[in-house]
Amino acid sequence: MNMAQSSSFSRAIYSEIEEIGWEHLARLAEDLSFVTFRVVDKKERVHVLEILLDKSYPNCPPSVSADVPYLFNLEWSTNSRLKDVVKQFRQYSSLGPPGIEKNDQPIECGICYSQFLPVDDEFGPKSGGRTDYTCENSTCSKAFHSVCLGDWLRSITTTRQSFDVLFGNCPYCSQPVAVKIGTRK
Numbered sequence: 504m505n506m507a508q509s510s511s512f513s514r515a516i517y518s519e520i521e522e523i524g525w526e527h528l529a530r531l532a533e534d535l536s537f538v539t540f541r542v543v544d545k546k547e548r549v550h551v552l553e554i555l556l557d558k559s560y561p562n563c564p565p566s567v568s569a570d571v572p573y574l575f576n577l578e579w580s581t582n583s584r585l586k587d588v589v590k591q592f593r594q595y596s597s598l599g600p601p602g603i604e605k606n607d608q609p610i611e612c613g614i615c616y617s618q619f620l621p622v623d624d625e626f627g628p629k630s631g632g633r634t635d636y637t638c639e640n641s642t643c644s645k646a647f648h649s650v651c652l653g654d655w656l657r658s659i660t661t662t663r664q665s666f667d668v669l670f671g672n673c674p675y676c677s678q679p680v681a682v683k684i685g686t687r688k
């Protein structure tokens with residue numbers, strides 16, 4: 504391949520990346536043998552999409568690999584461009600396998616902003632635990648550690664306590680919440 508061809512190839516690739524937006528570019532090989540994009544699907548999951556570019560591109564469909572556990576079939580014509588790969592992949596990854604998308608997302612506590620409680624004797628059996636309380640208001644559905652929510656409720660003067668249950672309001676939507684306390688030493 505001579506320089507003129509090579510630079511027209513790279514010009515073409517650059518303008519195709521431009522169409523997608525440079526902010527979506529994760530990596531571009533120096534020899535342009537592959538390009539990697541960050542693709543955010545419609546469920547706001549971030550995927551890394553790698554597209555292999557050999558010299559037959561765009562006459563032959565590029566090989567594509569991504570962090571999805573199922574096969575992505577690219578529809579390709581000689582008029583197709585990188586943005587079509589990204590667009591098709593985005594639609595495809597948004598479908599996802601049914602029923603699992605809720606579980607593969609880390610759920611952070613709305614109060615301490617972490618997924619897991621610190622590992623500390625203070626938290627007893629809940630030490631290092633995941634969020635174990637979800638606001639029942641379906642438009643809120645904020646997740647909390649019951650320990651964090653209990654602490655927060657205790658700091659609010661309107662919170663009522665009955666036996667070992669605190670009654671107050673969700674910090675996000677003000678829906679009534681009730682949290683059992685008493686796991687602390």
Ligand SMILES: [Zn+2]
Pocket residue numbers: 612613614615616617647648651
């Ligand atoms: Zn928490």
Ligand SMILES: [Zn+2]
Pocket residue numbers: 638639640643644645673674675676677678
């Ligand atoms: Zn709420």
